[in-house]
Amino acid sequence: MTRHDNSRDNRHDNNSDKLTSPQESLQIYRAMQRGLSRRDAMKLLGAAGVLAMGMGGVPGLSPAFAAGGEATPQRGGRIRVAAHSSSTKDSLDPALGATAIDYCRAFMFYNGLTQFDPDLRPQPCLAESFETTDSGSRWVFVLRQGVTFHDGKALTPQDVIYSIMRHKDPAVGSKVLSMVEQIDSIRALDQRRVEFNLSSPNIELPSILAVSHLVIVADGTQDFSKGNGTGAFRCQEFSPGVRSVGVRNENYWRSGYPYLDAIELVGISDESSRVNALLSGDVQMINNLGGNAAERVKQSQSAVLKATNSGNYTDLVMRFDQQPTSRPAFREAMKYLFDREQIKRVALRGYGEIANDQPIPPGTPYYFDGLPQREYDPERAASLLQKAGVAGATVPIVASPAANYSEDMAVLLQQSAAAAGLKLNINRVPADGYWSNHWMKHPLGFGNINPRPTANILLSQFFLSSAAWNESGWKNPHFDQLVIAARGEPDEAKRKQMYADMQTLIHNEGGIGIPVFLSDTEGYDSRIGGMDRTVPLGSFMGYMFAEYVWWKG
């Protein structure tokens, strides 16, 4: 990966990078994508809100959960929550968070300066209030009074400075290093106020600070095994890959919370074991269910299924710099070979949404619904293949469990490609090392892209000619101009048109095929209260369920 060339060296001329540092974390992007509505952003920025903001609006997606009317919250009780993966790599260092269980722990034991509400607006958390004095490059956060860490130490500006700035040390191995790189400095103005100085304006800073990696730890912490934070639960036990137990923090600064006495977090990697554990009452919440597993939960008496659509997608990557994918007709043929209905029905068991070979999901503000849906058309694909001169050829396609559902998609694609006289050889490679060794390295392969904070970031990171993760190696000067221009376009209608144009360009010419957007699925015991609160960041109430749920049993 040559990402650093862009992010470092081109900082001055590539405006996008100030906003769009690469991150892995699923949550932040989703949060931002929906989090800051335009209205909020305007409010924040005052009349000078000139920067392109995230797509506004709350997710219009279907929360398919079935919780009935909620009774009043009850205190007490202990539940066990099983996430889909857990290993000895688990850590209580928030900077290293890699999977759902890490994010959940971060929000159980720590707090951020800000936090997302169900509408994904960044709300004050450890910061009582925050404001920008110069349209986004200088920010002042006022810390809440009387907040103490689990070990009794009071929260100070030093803790904030340490917590954020440590991510800039590469040796920490932070997942959000590139995101905090834009923060030039942080200084304490007094005992309560902290000032952030950014290298360029970013009105999305409060949303960035709400992600789990950037929660506040005590100044100077090196050993994170105690989970010493300000969160609603104290860490009672943590054994990586086995379990972690949080017990109620009696001194929690938010009065009345949490409801539960204790939460035990475990990881159950085997899906069928996870479902069985839920159905037998051994655990009360699980996430990441495949289609069949989701159906089992749905049919059960004791558990409830909750599915949330997201902008997460697995895409077919067709490299422009390799044969035969450099031929436009071949690429177009492949897009016509997706039987999207079948993929949704068979691979996802319906837990997803049909996509149209462009990355902006329906229901988001810049989604262009005027784009005609590309349908499964083997005859047309066949003639395109003929045109590309690859009819009857055998082409390898690389899939891996690392890219969700890519194997199923590859199998289905193989089927439909056969109908058009194209033979696909599936080369399945292990998840280990996939991203560094296989992703974007084969003519035909799969990628999996988590949603980005804003449409602009998404497009900048993955479709700009110069982008390090320009998956297909697509280069289109017109598109590049549009991306840059959209950042500074004040007129919403024009901006919307620009995004529509960009989507059309990707749909028609881009080197990726996006058949479907994937849904988040989770199951929980019907005796858990408070689950109607949805923070559509990811499963487990955007990983922040801990202080909001209660036990009715």
Next chain:
Amino acid sequence: MQGESLIVRDLEIVATPDGGEERSIVSRIGFSLAPGEVLALIGESGSGKTTIALAMLGYARRGCRIAGGSVRLGETEVLSLSPVATRALRGHRVAYIAQSAAAAFNPSRSLMDQVIEAALLHQVMDRRSARDKAIGLFRDLALPDPEHIGERYPHQVSGGQLQRVMAAMALLTDPALVILDEPTTALDVTTQVEVLLAFKRVMRERGTTAIYVSHDLAVVAQMADQVLVLNGGCEQEQGRIEEILERPRHAYTRSLLAATRPVRLADSMPVATGQPLLEIAQLDVGYGKLNRDGEPSDKVLRGIDLTLSAGRSIGVIGESGSGKSTLARAIAGLIAPCHGSVQFDGTPLPPTLRGRTPDQFRRIQMAFQSADNALNPAHSVRRLLGRPLETYFHLDRAERRRRIDELMALVKLPTSLLERKPGELSGGQKQRVNLARCLAAKPDLILCDEVTSALDTVVGAAILELLAELRQELGVAYLFISHDISTVRALCDDVMVLYHGECVEFGSCETVLEAPRHDYTRKLIGSVPELRPGWLEHHPLAMAEGTPA
């Protein structure tokens, strides 16, 4: 308990081989014994003698079944007892002494434990008195250290002693009937005499009724009052021992008698050419690691000198462990001597196989004791005989075929056996094939290691005859290793007596065997039972012991 009478009528035993039809293996056997009498069952292997003996305990081995008849011991009808009653009978009123005590003792339990087990099980006596009685029996049976031998484990006791311990085990409950199943067959002759003496004395003292199973008429002559001669599960002849020995009526009995006393075959041989074929000087051989002086830790042969002329035959005699086989193996090159020289036809023979020339390989052949083990069970007879022809003479197919036929004729086997595998041949046939294979090489010297000892007497005698004939026809020399003096006497010109790895006597057969000079040779010769009743009673050992205690 005194011995009781035993009356057997019309005993029928059948066997069902795998997948086969049920067939009779013992039929219409009947005899009767007065209390204190000993009956010998005699016959070749497969004649059903052990099967009959075991029926006295109401026992038939897996696959066999007692189909009819009656076994009446005293007042008890053994064959109609319930399983529980049969168990109560065994080891109490009827006791069994097995052929190989080494195999019949449980290796993981102490001897005393096993000796008194039956007595305790049948609640004949309590542990303490059982122990005391066992120690008494050990003493009577002339076991060394009778007080403590019971604490040992089977592997710590020699074969002859084990056989006597087993006798003690059998006699502990004062059984009415004792079955002795070839109790001395596995023993050296010198040990055999001691054991026979001990058995005889103890049994006579107790007046035990006994059945003595054996293939050796000479032994039987010492032990039995009556003899039942068996062949193929049927009675050939029955009578008092003296009658049978002196006036055998049945042809089979006569052939048995003849085989027991092989005639001297060596006399008819041509006188040797005199050219020394094999010269051994000061040969030391051993096993195990070499010590600082290059001597092996376990030295088996010491200072052996021997000269064998072409066409002559030397017998090597000694008991087990005396180093007889090691001598043959050293000459064959299977084990390197640590000292001394071996010259073959005037040239030194390399100590191991590695240095030998193909011609040396060819000219020295070794016939192993057991044809079962010496013939590869996976190869057909044709292949077994063909291979040496291939390696030594590089004969083509047709010549090989012709030569194989010749060889078969030489050892008096029909060519119809050629396609069979060793498993499908009888013991005698196997040994003939074994010899034919040696002859295929047209050797000058055949090392015969106990070639007759695994065979039945009659079959063994036939092999001896064959060896003698072959020598006459082909002028081959033999180094004939045996523990059986009569076979050596029959076949050899010279004899060498080995004792604990050293040659104690060497000379012509007549000299050594008729007028032995060394004590051990005398003991060895004196220990071979003679074919007349009363020999045992007049044996020097019996005389030395004096009157029984």
Next chain:
Amino acid sequence: MNSLKTMTHPKANTVRRLRHGSHLPVGAPLRRNRRRLQLTRWIGLGVFGFWILVALFGPLLAPHPMGAFVSDQIFGGMSAAYPLGTDYMGRDMLSRILTGARYTVGLALVAACLASLIGAGFGMLSVLLPRWLEEGVRRVFDTLISIPSKMMALVMVSAFGASIPLLITATVLSYAPGAFRIAHSLATNLATMEYVQVAHTRGEGRLYIAAREIFPNMIQSVLTDMGMRFVFIVLLLSGMSFLGLGVQPPAADLGSLVRENISGLSQGAVAVIAPALAIGTLTIGANLLIDSLSTSRATQKE
């Protein structure tokens, strides 16, 4: 089993001979249930042969391609169109089993053959090698045997990806040491047999002795052992499929068929029961066959 006991001294087998001598020629341990033995052998042979045939011709008989989505019904029951129902994605289970059996049977057979070939080959040859070399070979196999087979497979699949040759390599590495041990002890015994010594005194070379004198006498034990290894490998492969390390989609061996349809177990889907039964019958069949072969061999030997 007594042939397995190590015999070093040339006279060590005297005891055994005498023991045999004490048996009646016809009364030697016979099995009355010969007919039953025959029956189990035929059942074993039939079942095992059936799976071999399926492995050979199954894919030709499959009504649908293995990966074809033929039905909208997921975990469909048995029907005329889909005799074994449909799987978790609506594919025809019968076709998948017919095709999948080839992977299981083929892989296991190849791996078992290779493991036995390597194990037995080294086991046999090492007896004739110089002592230090023999010791070295033994040490290497001992090292391999002490690594748990699943762990070995896991590390290897992580390192090299789950290709068919790698699966075979991993299973062979796991199971060859066992075959080596057995073959080595057999060969050690056979090397002391007198007919081998006869061959030595005839001046035969090592290779001839190994190939013509020793090998024919251990072939049956090696085959029996290979059968056992076959069964173990089938089970190891299905275990590896469970862990996602086995045959990779869209291909599927019987183990992965069970695995991928296991969510249908709660509804008793044919899609999971059928491949499980297939594994069961395959291993039981192989076991019955081995059992009857080894007992009849024991009988012959007596």
Next chain:
Amino acid sequence: MRNTLFGLVAGRLGASLLTLFLVSLVIFAITSLLPGDTAQQILGQFATPEQVAALREQLGLNQPAILRYWHWLSGFVTGDLGQSASNGMAVAQLINDRLPNSLILAGITTIVSVPIAITMGVVAAMGRGGLIDRLLNLVTLSMVAVPEFLVATLAVLIFAVKLNWLPALSYVSTVDSLGDAMKIYAMPVLTLCCVLIAQMARMTRAALIDQLDSPYVEMAQLKGVPPIRRVMRHALPNAVGPIANAVALSLSYLLGGVIIVETIFNYPGIASLMVDAVSNRDLSLVQACAMLFCGTYLVLVMLADICAILSNPRLRNR
């Protein structure tokens, strides 16, 4: 007896050390070939190269493989198992957390399975060729024939999901009473027993039949010893060697081979630790686990040999 045992143990230990050394070499070699390294594994899909480089530097992954092996080896010899690269905890600590769980599971399984297996073997051997023998043969065959993950899943569906008698997962931490422990271990132990019993029972049967055919057992029969005593007092003591060997081989499965059971019941044992370690490229942890598995195997085999020697007076008194 002391001398024999001492000699055996000393010789075995020497050979075992050599084997362990070879195993560590093999494992190191293979793990060095693994694609990707710890740094990449930790940082994930969207890592920047400088982050990877920095982390590599910090974890010492820049050194040549031989040097890293030497560091590991010298640490191992002095009893320092090193640190887990993926979460910075001491390897000894990680193993210490998991090993007791594995040992408890292995222990309970042993206690349950060995007596059952030996009893089954003895019963089958006694009724050789009879109805019971054939029945047991069929049972053990079927036990072997079913993949263990199927047994485990079926058990969970029946006992946990449908009947709700037993927990679907095995949490060691919530054991308060014996009843709890029984509930928690019931299904994993059941599954493992299915795998192990069959093998051990069959080996026991074979070893016993070998002895039952021996002349001294016939002799015992001819002494009027009843069948049960014949088996227990005469045949069994002599079959201890092969049986101990079979048991040792089966039990060695209980640390490394239980990964499937650990996965299904989410049991935090040492096998899943190793699986994690492999996928995280956590070399010192992989090595430590491999050493543990191999060491256990070697110790078990040695124990079996000691058993065989102690049960055999011929070897005992040599």
